[in-house]
Amino acid sequence: MRAVTVLALVLLGAGPALSQDRPPEAPEAPETSVTETRPPERPEASVEALVEAPAAGAAPEAPEAPAEAEAPEAFGPPAPPVWFVQAETDSDFAACRLALALLGTTYRQEPPVTEADNRDCGIARPLRVSQILPGVALTGDPVMRCDTARALGFWTRDFLRPAAALMPGAPQLTALETGSGYTCRDRVGTGKALPKPSEHGNGNAIDVTGFRFDTDQTLSVQPREGDGAMDEAFQRAARGTACLLFTTVLGPGSNAAHDDHLHLDMAARNGGWRLCE
Template sequence: MRTVTRLTLIWLAATGVTLPQTGPAPVPKPGEPTVESGSETVTKPEDGTTAADPGEQPALPSGNAPKPLADPRDEADPAPADAEKPEAKPETPSRDHEADVKERPAKPEAAAPPPPPDPAPVAETPEDLALCLKDLKAIGADFSQEQTIDGEFGCGIANPVTVRRILPEVALEPEATLRCDTALSLARMTRDMLIPAAARAFPDKPKLSGVGQASGYVCRNRNSADDGKISEHAYGNAVDIAGLSFGDEKMPVMIARQDDGTAEAAFQRAFNALACLYFTTVLSPGSDATHQDHMHLDVIERKSGFRYCR
């Protein structure tokens, strides 16, 4: 190829033939006007502008600059102008806004269940009463049967007994009127637990000779309040113990703290615990504001044999 080109150039030089300075003039399209520009024929555009030089990069018309590629995620189909707008949801009122709370209708409060009625005086069956009286006599208690007590406000005892001595050697000081079950529970606790515990705790003292009671049957509310539930004392179910007698010596019940290492405190703690084996309610000294200097013992019947002791 190089050899042919070289021979062509040598031949052109020898013969004096030269190449034309410009290429062939452009042929105008049918109906397109032409103008003479020197030795060249220039096609004149219809809008009167001169055609750009073939070597120049034509400028882009204004407004037709290339746009950067758009991120497809930024493109969203705009809603038509006449598209139906979704119905705006009402604003949820604030819970703690006072005006909102007032505007909302108040929910009717559920009626509280009525309090359980106070237990009525217990009337033992003739068979249960006969068995209790037999056991109370067999244990050596000194007592007498009384007429039915039909007190006001629901107070009363169907078959009361007045007890003077709970055991042959232990007096009830002073005597008290109780239900037979209450008297029998007190007598059994004294015989089985109280006398042996006192002898162990106070070997130098005389034998237990008396149990000092502060309240037997009395028609009143609990804790002697002006209103509220009726006390178990009002049914003969309760007895309050204020102290014990050892011959001529009187020993009051006491608040027994756990860090108190005296024999008296140890005996009182044992008394509080063993009483709950015979009574269903035991409020020991210091258990609340109204039981600071005595013990409350009662035989109220509860579901499933539940006992309340503190």
């Protein structure tokens, strides 16, 4: 009995000891309302404010470009006329006249030619040529620049005279029948004027309508396609060799406006390009 009592006392004394060894429980945190920890809500913006206000970080709109200003009018004097630009220097003109002297060309220097109605037409140092080589006249005494006369002289000396000597009876060339020399007008093609100035308007062109020989024969320039005659051979030779001296050669078959003559001119083109038709 005594043993049971002692055991009971021991057990009763162990209860508090065990409770003392247990760590104390943490006190419960006070309840906090959700509304107390949530940050205050931003006031709602109106639709108009959202449309008008730029987005955060967006670049500002570029200002409207000003209306294009009209190009200012050209200032200063007008460009010089074509005839003035093409005028020979003193040294070039002297060299050209020396060549004409060696060829035996007969000519007369005329006063400068200008046109009141067309400022680009004209010749600074025009020559009126009556005989391109000794014994070879130019009908009509056409007016032209010295460069044109020189090319015409070389063509006549080096090609026309030798070609004539190869014809039956070896006739001598006595004259070139010439049409327009200097004429202030537009170009022509297929019988109509073209909206471009003619090289005739600056003395750079000459029209040859025929060739005269000492046999009283005249070979007129005309369409000669495959007739097999010596006249065709001479005309073909004259036309083909002319492009060695002139930059433009037009004749029968080029267009309707050139069926009755050879148009020869000294037009300047890029790269030395030539038009031979």
